[in-house]
Amino acid sequence: MNSRVHIEVPADSGFGPAHLPYCVFRPLGEAPRVGARLGDSIIDLAVALDDPMFAQPSLNAFMTQGPQCWREIRERVRVAADSELPATAVHSVRAVRLDLPVEIGDYVDFYASLDHATAMGRMLRPAGEPLLPNWRHLPVGYHGRAGTVVVSGTDIIRPQGQRRTDSGTPDFGPSRRLDIEAELGFIVGAGSELGRPIETDAFAEHVFGVALVNDWSARDIQAWEGQPLGPFLGKSFATTLSAWVTPLDALTEARIPLPPQHPEPLPYLRDDESWGLDIRVRIEWNGQLVSTPPFRRMYWSPAQMLAHMTVNGTSTRTGDLFASGTISGADRSERGSLMEMSxxxxxxxxxxxxxxxxxxxxxxxxxxxxxxxxxxxxxxLGEVRGRIASA
Amino acid sequence: MNSRVHIEVPADSGFGPAHLPYCVFRPLGEAPRVGARLGDSIIDLAVALDDPMFAQPSLNAFMTQGPQCWREIRERVRVAADSELPATAVHSVRAVRLDLPVEIGDYVDFYASLDHATAMGRMLRPAGEPLLPNWRHLPVGYHGRAGTVVVSGTDIIRPQGQRRTDSGTPDFGPSRRLDIEAELGFIVGAGSELGRPIETDAFAEHVFGVALVNDWSARDIQAWEGQPLGPFLGKSFATTLSAWVTPLDALTEARIPLPPQHPEPLPYLRDDESWGLDIRVRIEWNGQLVSTPPFRRMYWSPAQMLAHMTVNGTSTRTGDLFASGTISGADRSERGSLMEMSxxxxxxxxxxxxxxxxxxxxxxxxxxxxxxxxxxxxxxLGEVRGRIASA
Structure with missing residues (x-):
């Protein structure tokens, strides 16, 4: 039982030693624990680093330790990944079940893509300006349902509800306009206190990492219920999160300047070192690539989203998730929802x-x-996968 | 240390033996635990009932046990309250700190008062119909921020943010239109699974009890940010919950028929035994009674709110909170927000x-x-108290 292994990784792997995303996995018959991915292997961190902080069913105990701990652990994982590991610390990604990696606190969804907001505005308000007056002044957002965030691979049960009809009276039944929204999610590791806004340059002190999100949407339910208080049952039935959380530090090479912002944002939204992310998203529908949304075109930066979310003194907690909103580009081939694609x-x-x-x-x-x-x-990034089950 | 006491309660107490609400309290220098109130005393349930389920910092471990356990415990508390108790099991409400009684899962806020929705509609859309087309078909609601639900007595820091101005360009600063919303909150004790709506007649199998809520609102922030996705920073800075949770069974005498609903709701919102609650609310502002909102006039029933919230298959969790929305009556003296009163x-x-x-x-x-x-x-019901601290 003392055999040791060295994990081999092809040079073109998306899970090489510069990535090392985290997950919560469940080896057959065992309790869930935290792992890090290298190639097609999962390193059991409770064993490899001999630390009970990782013998937990979520990343929360680790995340709450804060950025210095995150950096130290990442360095130790990097060293371990490059070493011979006890065979008992290494699992194949195909032999384990992956759980939701984070115990979600609050879930906020933004609306930060100019191309998406413009397209939705053109469809929903064809006679008016596509963008509402507030859109270029603040990252519009709202709270979604944290309790129905599910891990990639979970079947999505088609929601039923009151559907908008042309008559002005709703009918009732399974949604006929069930849609996706391809988004990037940001996970708060170290929270903040009531009355203490998080400034744009403090982003990395609070945000642990990123994960892909599919914010499933029932457009007919949403269209009927959504005024005046926003989306509710058209969204709350499920939101899928990838099983893998990519540490923020793994994305430093992906940082790019933001697109220009006009008018200039208010001071609390400015950031001398503001950055977007050059992340290329792919959407496959029944095996066919139907869109390639570019995160690099997002108007509002992740740091601006967090600064805005907390400027009113709102506290944050370990496990809070805030997502970008649908990622869309200008071209039809880059749209992040079926609403836009169709x-x-x-x-x-x-x-x-x-x-x-x-x-x-x-x-x-x-x-x-x-x-x-x-x-x-x-x-x-870890994939977000979901199959539609009947209502 | 074996002395025993019998708690005396005046006949006109609002906390007599037919009430027995629950709290989480913290005797000086001790860990938080669950108590029940009789008169001006708190019975320490971990001691009185000798059950570690109550040696917990929230009601969640108890609530998750489900309605049969809730009934059994309530009967045991009633017996204990009528008996001589060990002196170590009894505390004065004035000698302890009260904590937030529930670890909140998701927080949903409805908009269930016809008088409130009509008044808001008249103010915000003076040229149009006061009610939007969906209002009489479904209980309009949205998700609020669970992480900023605070216990009664917590100071409320005035939020800052982007405020709507007449120029069309926002300015920034502390809210100038900070408001209250007097509401009743319902706390889910026993959750439900994804894909399993909670029917109206299953309300009492899931809802543990009720508490008062003040959903503080910054009207100038809300007015600017709220389209198209609803309230966000105008609400998320704080929501106050009473320290006391009244068991649903204590309110059977308060049940009353619902006001008539036209048009007749869809079948999933009907309930042969539907009921509202004859709860009389009082709002005191700096010691002056300024309003007495009547919960009995609420249009949508609590059971309809829960049935609607889950009809799309949304799951619920122990600790989920859903609130009624502002309770207002038809008269100026019955309005539940300063927006309406002024x-x-x-x-x-x-x-x-x-x-x-x-x-x-x-x-x-x-x-x-x-x-x-x-x-x-x-x-x-337990009071909801809050004082405004400067931004």
């Missing part, structure tokens, strides 16, 4: 030879993403 | 001889409520 259902998408608009039962959507890795090459 | 700031309120509209620093608001008790007399 232009509200009016321009069907050719899916393996069939004309389609929204999701059917049995459909599977897989969202993946890649980014430049530190030291060259690329890294792959 | 009609958007245009009709000042005489407060101890001074004309006032919204909250100033140093102001204190106390919301209390009473209801008929089982066996006659009345019960008092």
């Amino acid at each position: 232009w509200g259902g009016t321009e069907p998408i050719d899916l393996n030879g069939v004309q389609r608009t929204f999701l059917d039962d049995g459909d599977e959507v897989v969202i993946t993403a890649s980014a430049p890795a530190v030291g060259g090459g690329h890294l792959e | 009609w958007g700031g245009t009709e000042p309120i005489d407060l101890n001889g001074v004309q006032r509209t919204f909250l100033d620093d140093g102001d204190e608001v106390v919301i209390t409520a009473s209801a008929p008790a089982v066996g006659g007399g009345h019960l008092e």
